[in-house]
Amino acid sequence: MNSTKQHINNPLNTTGFKSYPLHFQPIFKERIWGGNKLQSIGKKLPGNNIGESWEISMIDTDVNIITDGVYQGKSLAELIDLYPNEILGTKVYQKYGKQFPLLFKFLDAKTDLSIQLHPNDELAKKRHNSFGKTEMWYIMQADENARIILGFKNDSSSEEYLEHLENKSLPSVLQEYYVKKGDVFFIETGTIHAIGGGVLLAEIQQTSDITYRVYDWDRVDEQGKARELHVDLALEAIHYGKRNPKIEYVKQEDQSVELVDCPFFTTKIISLTTVYKVQKSNDCFLVYICTEGSAKLSIDQESFDIKQGETILVPAQLSQFELKGEATLLEVFINKI
Known part of the structure; x- marks a missing residue:
């Protein structure tokens, strides 16, 4: 996954966690x-x-x-x-x-x-x-x-x-x-x-x-x-x-459609054609699996690629971002905690 790397210059043992996908x-x-x-x-x-x-x-x-x-x-x-x-x-x-x-x-x-x-x-x-x-x-x-x-x-x-x-x-x-x-x-x-x-x-x-x-x-x-x-x-x-x-499910462009919601994980599918905005709590991480196409995850001015066959972990602390591109993504988190 390539990214613009302005933020990637902190050593591991700093007091603050650096939040990126x-x-x-x-x-x-x-x-x-x-x-x-x-x-x-x-x-x-x-x-x-x-x-x-x-x-x-x-x-x-x-x-x-x-x-x-x-x-x-x-x-x-x-x-x-x-x-x-x-x-x-x-x-x-x-x-x-x-x-x-x-x-x-x-x-x-x-x-x-x-x-x-x-x-x-x-x-x-x-x-x-x-x-x-x-x-x-x-x-x-x-x-x-x-x-x-x-x-x-x-x-x-x-x-x-x-x-x-x-x-x-x-x-x-x-x-x-x-x-x-x-x-x-x-x-x-x-x-x-x-x-x-x-x-x-x-x-x-x-x-x-x-x-x-x-x-x-x-x-x-x-x-x-x-x-x-x-x-x-x-x-x-x-x-x-x-x-x-x-x-059984029906895809909807640039929206998430729920596939599974069980005590262990919730999975939604996103048919991305333009932009999908995410705003979430810090209760749980998110995982995105790109099954088709490619997308960019954008945080302010920074962006990170996710291509077909790639899986990324969005830390719980990262609460607001956008997904842009043309891709099919599986979005996974734990809802029933």
């Missing part, structure tokens, strides 16, 4: 199902089979590094440790402490991901001392006939599920959705799901890396080994009822 070095993850489609949104990939680009993360050792401005070279964790209220916001810090509560990714599924699910907060806390993993997907690109799996076609049960799992017929009772650019899905904890091959998407989720894999299409790696399954752990975590995860 933060851009991070992505953390790339090689996956058995990954490809090279992330290049199409501007990523310089370190190798083949790159399935994930972690854009903003504070999970264990996967902590993103700031790439520009006065805090260039510092990690998100270091900055939050020094300036928790200024970065996270007063209410977010009060609730979550010095933990960034969300994880932002781009995913490229060259082939099908495993069929999996994530536990809720209560179960994840008890078993793993972790948050649960509520998430949402925004489809950025999909090949012809690309699909995702989300939930059961009809209300099911643990007995029916186990029978189909044993017979390797589990996909036959799961709901498939053929997808296209702009489709949005909200995946509550316990929802059995998989991203199909040919799908590129943006993912917004709770800060958690707890996944229960239940079926992996009988795949093996180069050494002939199958990946670990978590069938027993999943039994108690699965939601066996039918769900309706697809979000």
Whole structure:
């Protein structure tokens, strides 16, 4: 993210926090199902089979590094440790402490991901001392006939599920959705799901890396080994009822349209054609994901670029700015604090 850099001359250890949009070095993850489609949104990939680009993360050792401005070279964790209220916001810090509560990714599924699910907060806390993993997907690109799996076609049960799992017929009772650019899905904890091959998407989720894999299409790696399954752990975590995860919405030029509003995050979509003005409190940060086009975030006389495939963190302390350009942006914050 390029910027006019008049303000970027303060050392880190000054008493005041310097408030500007933060851009991070992505953390790339090689996956058995990954490809090279992330290049199409501007990523310089370190190798083949790159399935994930972690854009903003504070999970264990996967902590993103700031790439520009006065805090260039510092990690998100270091900055939050020094300036928790200024970065996270007063209410977010009060609730979550010095933990960034969300994880932002781009995913490229060259082939099908495993069929999996994530536990809720209560179960994840008890078993793993972790948050649960509520998430949402925004489809950025999909090949012809690309699909995702989300939930059961009809209300099911643990007995029916186990029978189909044993017979390797589990996909036959799961709901498939053929997808296209702009489709949005909200995946509550316990929802059995998989991203199909040919799908590129943006993912917004709770800060958690707890996944229960239940079926992996009988795949093996180069050494002939199958990946670990978590069938027993999943039994108690699965939601066996039918769900309706697809979000219907209508874009409105230069306005924000709500996609998801849940206890863990709120996501809106902005179809930017000219100018979108923001005035907010210091209760919470904002994150912008640019899924298409490019824009500038302007603060007084300063401006900062955000291009397709980039994700920026607007610190809570930065309360007034404008977005200008032609772009599709996802705006994410925590509303229910």
